[in-house]
Amino acid sequence: MLYQLLKPAVFRLDPEQAHDLAIAALEKAGGCAVSRAALRSHFQLEDPRLAQEICGIRFPNPMGMAAGFDKNARAVPALAALGFGFVEIGTVTPRPQPGNPKPRIFRLPDDGAIINRMGFPNDGAEMVAGRLARLGRQPVPIGINLGKNKLTALEDAAQDYVAALDKLFPYGDYCVVNVSSPNTPGLRLLQGADYLRELMAAVQAANRRLAGQHGRPPLPVFLKIAPDLAPEDLEAIGELAVAGGSRDDGAPGAQRTLIDGLIATNTTLGRDGLRRPADEAGGLSGQPLRARSTEVIRTLARITRGAVPLIGAGGVSSGLDAYEKIRAGASLVQVYTGFIYAGPEIARRIKRELLNLLDRDGFGRVAEAVGADQA
Structure with missing residues (x-):
């Protein structure tokens, strides 16, 4: 309720300024037990x-909370x-990289949507790893979303994902290979068969190596x-997730998993369904994406x-x-855009x-509703 009273003032601020203030406030609040x-x-x-x-x-x-809101692990608690x-x-x-030029x-607001062309601004894996180390164990799982630097050639992308994972592996419960942002030139080409199998194999090889070094199981890789x-x-992506990769020498007869789960979806380049036309470049998120991401x-x-976990x-x-x-x-x-419009009470x-809704449909647990419309 309070956020809805404050929202007109918040929305008079530049969107990135409002975001930075929100992160700063959450960081301060999360740093105090009281x-x-x-x-x-x-x-x-x-x-x-x-x-x-x-x-x-x-x-x-x-x-x-989806990636993109807390880019540098400042607001987790x-x-x-x-x-x-x-x-x-x-x-x-x-x-570290600054991302794309502002704004x-x-x-x-008429569409409950956001367009962004951030370009992965972040403090870099080493600084984020240090921040996560200081935070220590959290009461909820932490996912670590990995990307490549803008200036890294596409053929060298796997090296970037592995380098980031090397720093961040000890601090995540799962990790995410992000090949779908529209704001890093050429990144979405990594979703194609020519690159994807090689990229995921490199990440999973590093994942197993790091698991041995740190004495813990490999991270699930989404x-x-x-x-x-x-x-x-x-x-092709769904079949790759189901089929896995080449045979694992350490487990005769077993298939090496390349993709442990899928996140659907990132932002869209489409502009269908907007009440008010928007010609800004970047990825569109929010209500206009709802039906497509569900499909x-x-x-x-x-x-x-149903054999591969999905995050919607x-x-x-x-x-x-x-x-x-x-x-x-x-x-x-x-959620992410929904948080911007609905405020901190959204969860x-x-x-x-x-x-x-579970009670209405007779489900005892949320797990029973997963995929109910596939029947």
Whole structure:
């Protein structure tokens, strides 16, 4: 309620300035035990029916904060206190970079949407790793979203993902290979068959090496894809996730996993369905993406026959939006643009609405609703 009173003033600020102020406020609140407790008492709503185990990780609820909001791991404790069931930081590149020229974020309030062309601005893997090390173990899983630096040639992209993973491996519960941002030149070409198998094999090889060095299991590796892929590209990605890679010499007869899960989707280059035309370049997120991202989830769930965990993102601002993605096949759901428009109460509100929808449809747990529309 308070955020809705403040929102007109917030929206008079430049979007990136407002974002930076929000991150600073959350960082300060998350750094104090008293303020974290206050946030938890007001915003959290936990229920065992919302908990799931995915890829060996326990998620207390299916609502996550998507990558892009907390690029540098500054707001994780506060976001956990706000009731998010997991937080994905990044995108983090191996070397710091400033991103694209400003202005680079544009609100479309009539459509509940955002256009951004950020270009992976971040502090770099070493600094983010140091920040995560100081934070220590968090009460919710942390995902680490990895990208390549803008100036790295496409043929050398795998080296960037591996270099970032080398620094960040000890601090994540899962990692994400982001090949789908429209704001790094050529990045989306990595979703093609020519690059993707080689890239994922390199990341997984590093993942196993790091697991041995740190004495812990390999991280589940998710692939984040674009909503604008052609059907044949979705088929190829889904089949690669199901089929795995070459045989693993350490486990005779077993298949080496290349993709442990999929995140659908990143922002879109399309502008369909906007009430007010927008000609700014960049990726579109928010409500206009909702139906397309859900359709991609439904398609991937069909291709993978439910065998590959899916995280749904794109246009989630209500419990019904989240439930639509869950019934389409997503085990977990992420928000970002919805948080900008709805404010810090969004996770609690969506969880309450999800519980009502589960009761309405006779599901005892959220896991029972995953892929219900595939039947």
